[in-house]
Amino acid sequence: MKEESDYRPGGRPLTGRTVLAMLAAFFGVMLLANFIMARQAIKTFSGLDTNNPYDTGLAYNSEIAAAKAQAALGWSVELTRTPGGSATQLTATVKDKAGQPVTGLDVSMHFFYPATSKFDREIVAGAVADGIYSGAAELPPGRWDVELNLKRNGERQFRSRNSLTIE
Incomplete structure (x- = not known):
């Protein structure tokens, strides 16, 4: 049986x-x-995370020593965020091993935006009470990393890195 078709x-x-x-x-x-x-x-x-990766690598052992010295202090630091208008207020409460407030510190907070460094900000937090340091920064919404640096007489005593979400 043969079919007829239009296809040629x-x-x-x-x-x-x-x-x-x-x-x-x-x-x-x-x-x-x-x-x-x-x-x-x-x-x-x-692809580089730091501007001077070689120098950062050389400083690795001193960072380990600083972390051991920080652990020996036994300080506890609580970071709280209070949204207030266009600025975000951050408060760090610092206590020693005995639970007493730690005074006489220079506190700085460095805000890192993970996607780009153009939004990074650094603020200096002032003492508002014994062991309580506060500062405010205007941050666009998103996920942020906050590096908290506590120094005494120019020497770093404590450093921590925390995540923060601004809505």
């Missing part, structure tokens, strides 16, 4: 060379797109 084969036949040319063109476009995107990614972000 025409044009060039699909050969192995044609299929090879189509595959080569497809993968060529994909490789070109990947090359362009990888080049842009490297150009816009070097």
Whole structure:
């Protein structure tokens, strides 16, 4: 039984060379797109987390010693956030091993926006009571990392890094 159809084969036949040319063109476009995107990614972000990674690596042992000295102090630091208008108020409560307030500190708070460094801010917190230090910063909404540095006579006594979400 023979079926009648309107289809009449025409044009060039699909050969192995044609299929090879189509595959080569497809993968060529994909490789070109990947090359362009990888080049842009490297150009816009070097992948370095610090400006001087070599120097940071050399200072690693001193950071370990500072962490041991910090642990030996036995201080407890509580960081609280109070939204207030356009600024975010942060309060650090510092107590020693015996639970007594620690006074006479220079307190700074460095705010890091994980996606880019252009929003980073640093504020100096002032003493509002014995062992209580407070400061305010205007921060856009998002997730932030806050590095709290407590110094006495210019020497770092305590450092902590905390996460903070601004809505």
